[in-house]
Amino acid sequence: xxxxxxxxxxxxxxxxxxxxxxxxxxxxxxxxxxxxxxxxxxxxxxxxxxxxxxxxxxxxxxxxxxxxxxxxxxxxxxxxxxxxxxxxxxxxxxxxxxxxxxxxxxxxxxxxxxxxxxxxxxxxxxxxxxxxxxxxxxxxxxxxxxxxxxxxxxxxxxxxxxxxxxxxxxxxxxxxxxxxxxxxxxxxxxxxxxxxxxxxxxxxxxxxxxxxxxxxxxxxxxxxxxxxxxxxxxxxxxxxxxxxxxxxxxxxxxxxxxxxxxxxxxxxxxxxxxxxxxxxxxxxxxxxxxxxxxxxxxxxxxxxxxxxxxxxxxxxxxxxxxxxxxxxxxxxxxxxxxxxxxxxxxxxxxxxxxxxxxxxxxxxxxxxxxxxxxxxxxxxxxxxxxxxxxxxxxxxxxxxxxxxxxxxxxxxxxxxxxxxxxxxxxxx
Ligand SMILES: *Cc1c(COP(=O)(O)O)cnc(C)c1O
Numbered sequence: 534x535x536x537x538x539x540x541x542x543x544x545x546x547x548x549x550x551x552x553x554x555x556x557x558x559x560x561x562x563x564x565x566x567x568x569x570x571x572x573x574x575x576x577x578x579x580x581x582x583x584x585x586x587x588x589x590x591x592x593x594x595x596x597x598x599x600x601x602x603x604x605x606x607x608x609x610x611x612x613x614x615x616x617x618x619x620x621x622x623x624x625x626x627x628x629x630x631x632x633x634x635x636x637x638x639x640x641x642x643x644x645x646x647x648x649x650x651x652x653x654x655x656x657x658x659x660x661x662x663x664x665x666x667x668x669x670x671x672x673x674x675x676x677x678x679x680x681x682x683x684x685x686x687x688x689x690x691x692x693x694x695x696x697x698x699x700x701x702x703x704x705x706x707x708x709x710x711x712x713x714x715x716x717x718x719x720x721x722x723x724x725x726x727x728x729x730x731x732x733x734x735x736x737x738x739x740x741x742x743x744x745x746x747x748x749x750x751x752x753x754x755x756x757x758x759x760x761x762x763x764x765x766x767x768x769x770x771x772x773x774x775x776x777x778x779x780x781x782x783x784x785x786x787x788x789x790x791x792x793x794x795x796x797x798x799x800x801x802x803x804x805x806x807x808x809x810x811x812x813x814x815x816x817x818x819x820x821x822x823x824x825x826x827x828x829x830x831x832x833x834x835x836x837x838x839x840x841x842x843x844x845x846x847x848x849x850x851x852x853x854x855x856x857x858x859x860x861x862x863x864x865x866x867x868x869x870x871x872x873x874x875x876x877x878x879x880x881x882x883x884x885x886x887x888x889x890x891x892x893x894x895x896x897x898x899x900x901x902x903x904x905x906x907x908x909x910x911x912x913x914x915x916x917x918x919x920x921x922x923x924x925x926x927x928x929x930x931x932x933x934x935x936x937x938x939x940x941x942x943x944x945x946x947x948x949x950x951x952x953x954x955x956x957x958x959x960x961x
Pocket of ligand 1: 648649650651653676677678679737741742770771772773774797798807
């Protein structure tokens, strides 16, 4: 029962557009009322009506260790007691930067911001500033936050709500965003043949905002080659895949290296943090060392940094963590697929580290157009059945699911068993 959530949603709608501060939370795509959350504990979330959910969303990715991890909470509480914000440098920013710089050969410096949107927006400005060019290439179905230049055929909530672009984004700005198809090398080559002045390609190397659609190795290599040949920069947007797909994100799973990388989500472990990073030569172009302006009153906030630092230290300390997370992710989606097979329901599944995705369709989608052809009615039936029975999946087929370290085999087995009824119902 969601009586209290229904009441809370009604109250929220009166004072907050759609009752939510980020559109996908409204459950508009799947119908119904979003549960209003009272608290979390490990693998579970509890709503204000007292329902318990096994949480496969994990705040849309940030929480690798589940809710209320004690080590992270302790550091946050200590930081809170020292003061919430100073607007002056603190050593914890350097500590987190060092932890990151040490991990990647191509990275010398990192700058922290407060969201993934800000990270990608700043990375694009850096690429444009360094190359002295305006045009950028982005791919249909990739989401890079809600900044003006990037809100063109984006995935996630944009896909769910079927808005190709947004009112309020000037056409004059968007004309510098060249759209291409994910995993399509020929189309990307055409982009470069037909457009001079390309500053950068921005790509989710493991797309997670049109469901989970990983790039092919060949495609990322082609991105690299074309950038090199035309003097453009390659930006990997790893806001979702960073520290999720592997410790090194997509960079740990592919042989292609970007010029600039962006992070968010896991890097703040549930606190608002984003970051972008590159070589010394490129990062030195940023203000105050260089002319390219970028700033933030709460950037590198000490409380947020303390959560990110502890989380990253824990991730680095446990060498088997990503294998274990991936085994759990595979167990879940393979179990769902086996159950779907039994009732002749076509289901395509994928995992990358702790990320998982599933599509109701006959062939594995490799781009946004194919994802768009999946069966959304079936997804909605599946989603609502699972939610009612205590399994909280992302409320759109355009989203990715996340496994945490504290979810148990029983939770996963229970989820697979619960899917039996709904697959039986939709079997052909
Ligand atoms: C979530 C996400 C963003 C935007 O991050 P916010 O923190 O929501 O601003 C950007 N890029 C990718 C790939 C994302 O998944």
